[in-house]
Amino acid sequence: MDQREFEIQPNSDPNPSTTHVYHLALDIGGSLNKLVYFTKDDDHFVDGEAEISPRNTSEKSKGSRRNHPVLKGKLNFKKFETSKIDDCIDFIKTMKLHPGGSRQQENPGSQPISIKATGGGSYKYADPFKERLGINLDKEDEMDCLVAGANFLLEVVDREAYTYMGDQRQFVQIDQNDLYPYLLVNIGSGVSMIKVEGNGKFERVSGTSIGGGTFWGLGKLLTQCKSFDELLELSYQGNNKEVDMLVGDIYGGMDYAKIGLSSTAIASSFGKAMSDKKEREDYRPEDMARSLLRMISNNIGQISYLNALRFGLKRIFFGGFFIQRHPFTMDTLSVAVNFW
Ligand SMILES: Nc1ncnc2c1ncn2[C@@H]1O[C@H](COP(=O)(O)OP(=O)(O)OP(=O)(O)O)[C@@H](O)[C@H]1O
Numbered sequence: 232m233d234q235r236e237f238e239i240q241p242n243s244d245p246n247p248s249t250t251h252v253y254h255l256a257l258d259i260g261g262s263l264n265k266l267v268y269f270t271k272d273d274d275h276f277v278d279g280e281a282e283i284s285p286r287n288t289s290e291k292s293k294g295s296r297r298n299h300p301v302l303k304g305k306l307n308f309k310k311f312e313t314s315k316i317d318d319c320i321d322f323i324k325t326m327k328l329h330p331g332g333s334r335q336q337e338n339p340g341s342q343p344i345s346i347k348a349t350g351g352g353s354y355k356y357a358d359p360f361k362e363r364l365g366i367n368l369d370k371e372d373e374m375d376c377l378v379a380g381a382n383f384l385l386e387v388v389d390r391e392a393y394t395y396m397g398d399q400r401q402f403v404q405i406d407q408n409d410l411y412p413y414l415l416v417n418i419g420s421g422v423s424m425i426k427v428e429g430n431g432k433f434e435r436v437s438g439t440s441i442g443g444g445t446f447w448g449l450g451k452l453l454t455q456c457k458s459f460d461e462l463l464e465l466s467y468q469g470n471n472k473e474v475d476m477l478v479g480d481i482y483g484g485m486d487y488a489k490i491g492l493s494s495t496a497i498a499s500s501f502g503k504a505m506s507d508k509k510e511r512e513d514y515r516p517e518d519m520a521r522s523l524l525r526m527i528s529n530n531i532g533q534i535s536y537l538n539a540l541r542f543g544l545k546r547i548f549f550g551g552f553f554i555q556r557h558p559f560t561m562d563t564l565s566v567a568v569n570f571w
């Protein structure tokens with residue numbers, strides 16, 4: 232997808248009276264409900280349809296990537312907490328996204344409007360969508376969508392995948408002939424690990440229930456934070472060694488060099504709390520938040536690495552809102568993958 236013609240606008244709402252909406256779709260997960268819709272301004276509106284031109288996705292990648300049509304318009308992303316599903320329905324209603332959003336889908340004439348939706352919430356919340364908006368959620372399997380989306384981004388969008396270590400973001404140049412097989416680790420409320428061998432060729436090989444929902448849920452109980460962003464922000468100000476038992480705490484300040492453990496390595500997450508004569512209130516919320524973030528990210532990194540090893544996969548791609556735009560979390564994952 233050529234990013235010169237294809238703008239991605241995070242959470243900026245277009246004016247419904249001057250904008251034409253196409254292809255509203257939803258991913259209703261355990262924590263977050265994600266909406267995507269495509270818009271064209273009056274300027275780019277041709278005979279009631281979006282202008283589509285089949286062309287290569289990027290001058291630079293001519294020949295090396297598959298041809299995809301380029302839609303001249305904007306993709307708009309919006310997210311809501313899934314628990315506030317009514318806010319999402321209100322938004323769709325106010326912005327009048329649902330009639331336009333189905334325009335190019337398979338609903339000609341007076342058929343009931345149907346919107347593509349994935350994630351567990353497409354089952355759980357089918358009734359409120361029907362009752363309040365009169366729309367059917369046309370369900371797609373979440374793993375199919377996840378893999379199709381990841382493959383599309385990796386095959387088509389330049390500068391999409393990157394490594395993150397020590398504050399350094401480095402884009403990965405992907406050789407299309409050497410993309411598969413890879414391990415896809417999607418960190419949402421829970422974590423899914425999928426071995427991807429090609430388009431439509433994948434198997435969910437592992438997962439863990441200790442994921443983004445655990446960080447936010449347990450973190451809320453420990454710190455009284457009111458939002459995920461607040462909890463994450465708090466964790467940046469904390470020091471996990473106040474809560475975690477380090478190798479040095481066990482070895483009298485020394486490394487355990489013989490097995491490659493430095494004195495600062497975490498020997499036991501939250502381990503200090505067992506023997507400290509302290510109540511929960513005596514620990515600083517920021518230190519607990521930091522320790523929790525480390526514990527969960529390290530665990531995901533370790534399980535991912537072991538699964539990559541188990542299936543002989545040389546590359547792991549991480550995704551999901553637990554890490555999106557969160558450099559410290561990404562860095563912790565990278566350190567964990569390298570450590571184990
Ligand atoms: N603003 C936010 N509000 C709540 N959680 C957030 C927010 N930003 C990031 N997160 C994190 O992202 C996680 C949700 O990620 P994502 O949307 O990818 O998963 P999901 O689709 O809701 O879950 P699942 O796939 O397991 O059903 C949350 O559990 C939380 O850790």
Ligand SMILES: CC(C)(CO)[C@@H](O)C(=O)NCCC(=O)O
Pocket residue numbers: 260261351373419420421422423437438439440
């Ligand atoms: C249940 C799903 C697939 C819903 O997205 C996800 O939250 C998940 O992969 N959870 C982890 C489940 C496990 O493998 O332990």
